[in-house]
Amino acid sequence: MRFSGLVENEVLKIFKQRRFRVVMLILVALIGLIVFAQVRGRERFLAGKDWRVESQERMARIQNWLRDGRMPVSQQRWARFELGRLQYHLDRNINPDEISGPLFTRGFANASSYLLLPLLAIVFASDIVSAEFAQGTIKLLLTRPVSRARVLTSKLAALMLAITLTVLLGGVVAYLFGGFAYGYGGWGAPVLTGFRLSGERFDPSTVRSVVLWKDTILVYGLSWFASLCCGAIALLTSVLLRSTAAAMGTMLAALIAGTILPRLASSWEAQKFLFVTNLPLPDYYSGSPPPIAGLTVGFGVAVLAAWAVGALVAAFAVFMRRDVLA
């Protein structure tokens, strides 16, 4: 039996379930909603105003907040960062709020990397093994002349394929909808990236200008990587818990905790070793003040990779050894 046949089986099982179609539909509907809401928002706040005036007004507001002194420390870091970023754009006469189909596409990957895309990865991953237990089909799957290692490897391959497709679909739909609203051209425009705070001061030394299409590919690559790692960890929960609901619930709780934790307890530095803290890789790359000191793209990729590899080793070890009695 060829390995491709096994992967074909697993892909077929993902696609034939209603779950897959629902997830794709949610993705399309959600992007449509985001575009609609954004267009309406921009109409109200930016209508007819010169972007320089708008930027200066915004900076003035932020400075007022800072002077006010009631802003929490984590917000102050953000405020200083934002002031620096706006000033940098003004100095170079680049509109920070520029929008186009391609820019929206990149923005979508940025915004969805820490919750939406990992969430969809979890939806696929958490039932990939547990569903076989729930349906009782695990008894057939593991009594065929195929080793358990090969069965799980084929499932992992199919899972990676499904996640890749989801990220790609997200990109394509974001471009289609975003382009419809803001125009399809502009892939060649330069974007500024690499803003950061050095200590508590805005540090422009690492800022560089990148062509948008290159930047977009990189941002999607990082989002994709984060989703894959999330999928690998969800695969482990699926193997361990043997119940789709339990696996999905566990991973969901982890994701949500990951979005809350940095805000509520930014002083607890060890959380930078958690996988959820490192999911917003595109943010750490294109530059926004990281919630915890010491988070960078390189660090995030390393932590996520370590988690994913660890999870896979554990998943294989358990899957290959455990008696199937259910």
Place this chain on the structure above:
Amino acid sequence: MPEAETVLSAESLTKRFGRREAVSDVSFDVREGEVFGFLGPNGAGKTTTIRMLVGLARPDRGRIRIRGLDLARDFEKAMAHVGCIVESPDLYRYLTGRENLLHFARMLPGGAAVRIPELAQLVALSERLDEKVSTYSLGMRQRLGIAQALLGNPDILILDEPANGLDPAGIREIRQLVRYLAVERGISVFVSSHLLSEIEQMCDRVAIIHRGRTLAAGPVRDLLGRVASDRVRVTARPAARAAEVLAPFGLVETSGSDGEGIVDARIPRERVPEALRALSSTGIDVFAVERSLSSLEEIFLEITGGETV
């Protein structure tokens, strides 16, 4: 067949769950082309044994060989000779029958998919093959499960309680299919059941398992004949009179009184004609005489000398 080749052999299988030994030192051989029954009450360790036979659970002690291949060491090669249904015929309900068969054909060496139409015909599912399994009845799923098990052209078919939950017609179909596969195709079949009648009608040889131990093994007739030989059930009118007449021949139990009723008696085989003559000569109407099967419990009683059950 005097010395048929052994297809599957289990050597002193033992499986513990915590401190409880679910299966203790179970051994048996299944020979080429025979239907081998694995008989025992629910909870006797049948399913645990089967899970070990197909590699779902590891024995704590003992060894399984399929066509001489050690299952623990040569899993893929050994399982290429096996088709099985463990517990219930669970297949992918959101796929059609054909998609299910294609799925499992892809897990076998090339060419298995070619056999799908022939197997669908064999299990009488050709017409419904392109419908989703969720629309199938239990009997249909059981037959699809058997078609799946046969995809790889196995030497041995392992079926766990194949008659469970089926109606009488479904049970008969399965029984005929199993006999056909063994007799016409030369496939060895290992069947577990908690029903004596089912094993008696389907199997050539049988092993009886109780509380995780094999109590006896041998040809079905030898094993069952030991106990069943002196039990006769007579339906007669009036039942009370019949009981009186039969009393001198052996132990009698009656149900029913003045009217038609059933009399159970333990009469040695050679005295049965004499007893019947006595009944008809006293003017008692006899409607039926049958050799009543002893229950599984009685066999256990007989085999264990009444100590365990």
